[in-house]
Amino acid sequence: MTDLAALVDAMTLEEQVSLLSGADFWSVPAIPRLGIGRLIVSDGPNGARGGGGLIGGVTAAAFPVGIALGATWNPDLMRQIGVALAHETRSKGAHALLAPTVNIQRSVTNGRNFECFSEDPVLSAELAVAYIDGLQSQGVSATMKHFAGNESEIERTTMSSDIDERSLREIYLLPFEAAVKRAKVWALMSSYNKVNGTYAAENHWLLTRVLRQDWGYDGIVMSDWFGSRSCEPTVNAGLNLEMPGPPRDRGAKLVAAVEQGLVPREQVRTLALDMLRMMERSGALHDQTPHLETADDRPETRALIRRAGAEGAVLLKNDGLLPLARTGTLAVIGPNARVAQIMGGGSSQLNPHYRVTPWQGLAAALGEDALTFAPGCTNHRWEPLLTGPFTVSFHRGRNLQGPVVHTETMTNLESFWIPPVAGGAVDAADWSARITGHFTPEASGLHRVGVIAAGHARVKIDGKIIANAWEGWTKGRTYFEEGNDEVVGEVTLTAGQPCQVEVEFCVKPAENLAFSALRVGIGRPMGETEIAEAARVAAGADRAVLFVGRSGEWDTEGSDLTDIRLPGRQDDLVAAVLKANPNTVVVLQTGGPVEMPWIGQARAVLQAWYPGQECGNAIADVLFGDAEPGGRLAQTFPVRWQDNPTHSQDPLVYPGLDGHVRYDEGLFIGYRHYDRQNILPLFPFGHGLGYTTFAMSDLTASAPDASGAVTARLTVTNTGARAGSTVVQLYLRPAKAPVDRPDRELKAFAKLHLAAGEAREVTLTLPPRAFAYYDVAQGDWAIAPGAYTLAAGFSSADLALTASVTQQARRLAVGGMV
Incomplete structure (x- = not known):
């Protein structure tokens, strides 16, 4: 083990300060004089993308997204995935993975809902x-995010999440607390937003x-990328690392702040020592190997x-139709049938090793001769990506004048440019x-560009401007709120006749995040004819599988959703x-x-989420x-968007107003909300069917031990034929408090x-904190005296067994275990 205290004291102030900012987009600088290596990080959490941009780069394994992993309810599987992700991170030459995302699913429209595990803090933890x-366990650092209160993507870089302390402690901070105390997590990432009026990156509390x-x-x-906005406030609050580099608010500015007495020298030493400790744990401290x-x-x-x-796949409904027999013909319908929807959008996206579509998975299982296909309709938010090859010629300056200084090839018309460009x-x-x-074009007729x-960008087809996002460019809900909403133009094209495509682009000043990006798509609209054809194809087969939903x-x-309709x-x-x-x-x-107005007519509904690169195979397996189908819902499905916990006539509650979003619902999110409001959900938290049946019996609960912990036991029997x-699931109904x-x-x-x-006895331990609430006035956790009801079952709405325990009044320190 390195003597880290001696090492940090051997550093000059400038060297200590250098560890507190990135060198570039993905790394912290080395200090060759002292043999200190370069710390390299990689985006996650459903894979390790490496040091490229959001598009292209070295291929990587694409794992199921967070909500799919949450639906597994399987910590053992999560541990195996963590080990595999460590190997992936090392394959990208990195020491830390920017994952997992553990923000709570407060609403049903959060654009990053897919990346989080659950609406429930205990399951998430x-x-x-x-x-x-x-x-x-493999020597790769986790970077748990986003600390804290990032439950919406609307104006997230400036919005203040106004949350009372009890709700913070009991709901939103609990997964972070468990990871700190039990997993000994090595790194956290602060959120962009403010928490109760102060940016998270400079929030001393x-x-x-x-x-x-x-x-x-x-x-x-x-910090999240470009999420550190100040020098002294972030350093004095305890933010170790400003990312990305090169430094914007630290470096020479921080050295000057120390010399002027605005930042204590000891605080810089402490933050640098933390960095050295994390670098030693993750193997970066003495890593001199080439990246x-x-x-x-x-x-x-x-x-x-x-x-x-x-x-992670959740069987929501099954009227005897599943599992499918490997006989007869199968109609494969829908916009997601021949597209592998494997991940969400944003910083978690990567270039996968491969993508298996549902069509490919079904063909491998049944044989392609037994399948028929019809798309039926589209479900894209933007027109389908225009594929290449294309040649891009770069000019200095924003006016497309002067000599071409660099040329490269694009395989499609989407790019995400980060320095160096x-x-x-x-x-x-x-x-x-x-x-x-x-x-x-493959077909003649109207096309949308x-x-x-x-x-700023404009698209020309055969020399004519068709889609113009140059003049009159307006900020929208794309590219992390740095991009415009899609501008669409129309052009009539002839099948088989090539047309010339020209795109002109220039940079604009960044509002919050410093990068440039472009996406151009072209497609043909669909209507009643395509829906009728899909119905005809379905009618001509023995059975049909209909692939619908959304995409990244x-x-x-x-960008948050505006509703939850398909x-x-x-x-x-x-x-x-x-x-x-x-x-x-x-x-x-x-x-x-999603809302399902057709649920009464459907015999079987499977929620497959975005399951990673093996998408089609995993779905076919089920x-x-x-x-x-091993999944159980980690988030309640309401009948309609208006039933969800953040629906309010007051925009301060959601989506926010004048820079503030107020968490008025407090503790009553997810199933707690539906219980409190007596709202029947479409599918409750914890719901999921399988291909066999189970029974639960004999729930007992021990008296509290000296610490207040309780042990519950029950028997589960597989009553089916496979x-x-x-x-x-064990729920607690508290005593009066x-x-x-x-x-x-x-x-x-x-x-x-x-x-x-098979029958098996199950033992579940409830620690003292399971019975406690956070006492804001006293600054600790309190167990109210009285009787507590334990309820066991297969979902929050299916709790057939109960038992009772009586607790004495207890106080629990904030430093105690979760």
Whole structure:
């Protein structure tokens, strides 16, 4: 072990300060004089992208997204995924993965809902602890995010999340607390937003009082990218690392602040010492090897992703239609049938090793000759991406004048430019480009051309401007709120006749995040004819599987949804196909709940989420019964958007007003809200069916031990004819207390795999904190005296067994275990 105290004291002030800012987009500078290596990080959490931009780069394994992992309710699986992600991170030459995301699913429209585990803090905490344990067991640092209050993507870089302290402690901070105290997480990332009026990156109460003093944290806190906005406030609050580099608010500014007495020298030493400790833990401290990124496509990782995709799939409804027999013909319908929707959008996206579409998965399982296909309708947010090749020519300055200083090829018309741009041939804040190529339409008729840009752009077809996002450019909800909403123009084209495509682009000043981006798409609109054809194809087959939902264009960082209806004409398509062939399985791929006006007519509905690169194989495994649909909902599905916890007539509650979003619902989010308001959800928290049946019996609870902990025991029996899995869920109904408490709260769970006819006793331990509420006035946790009811079952709405325990009044310190 290195003597880190001696090492930090051997550093000059300038060297200590150098560790507190990035050197570039993905690394912290080395200090060769002292043999200190370079710390390199990689975006996550559903894979390790490496040092490229959001598009392209070295390929990587794409794992199921957060909500799919949350639906597994399986900490053991999460630990295995953490280990696999550590190998992926190392393959990208990195020491830390920017993951997991553990913000709570406060609303059903959060654009980043897909990236988070659950609406429940206990479920989120247990899965996060296991994920981090697996990752850090291999010497790779987790970077748990976003600390704290980032539950919406609307104006997230400036919005203040106004949350009372009790709700913060009991809901939003609990997963972070568990990870600090139990998993000993090595790094956290602060959120962009303010928390109760102060930016998270400079919030002393959050970063020092709670994190370090109350919880005893000894790791680092890094800013989200460009999320550090000041020098002295962030340093004095306890933010270790400003990312990305080069420094904007630190470096020479911080050295001067120390010399002027605005920042204590000891504070810089402390933050630098934290950095050295994290670097030693993650292997960066003495790593002098050249940075190398490789595409490590491991068979064992493929198998793990496929298994996890099936285990996260939730069978919402099944009237005997599933599992499908491998006989007869199968109509494969829908906009997601021949597209592999494997991940959400934003910083978690990566360039996968491969993508298996549902069509490919079904063809491998049944044979392509037994399948027929019709798309039925579209579900895209933006026009389908225009593929190349295309040539991009870069110019210095923003006016497309002067000589071409760099040329490169694009495989499609989407790019995300971070410094250095054009190999460093242009100033990243002052350049322009002309992109040229051709497009050959497959069919004649009207085509729609769309462009979005973090910058100014216009698209010409055969020399004529069709889509113009240059003049009159207006900020929208794309590219992390740095881009415009899609501008669409129309042009009539002839099948088989190539047309010339030219895109002109120039940079614009950044509002919050410094990058440039462009996306151009082209597509043909669909209507009644395509829906009728899909119904005809469905009617002509023995059974149909209908793939509908959203994509990473909708479920994306930087943009909340406006509702939870299926985009486009998909509800019409579902209704038409169900009428044409009642033996239809509806497969949903979304990053959260959706309304289902057709649910009464559907015999089987499977929620498959975005399950990673093995998408089609994992779905086929479940549909044909080769794998159990192992998922249980980690977020409640309401009947309609208006039923969800953040629906309010007051815009301060959601989406926010005048820079503030007020968490008026307090503790009553998720199933707590539906219980309190007596609202029947479409599918409750914890719900999920399998291909066998289970019974639960004999719930008992011990008297509290000397600490207040309680042990519950019950028996679970597989009463069906085949092996399967289920999740035992234990909820607590509290005794009367001097504060308002939810009617029931999840406190423990266990996932079981049982053979047909097998019975097993399950033991669940409730620590003292399970019975406590946070006492804001006293600054500690309190257990109110009286009787507590334990309720066990298979979902928050299916709790057939109860037992009672009596607690004495107790006080629990904030530094105690979760």
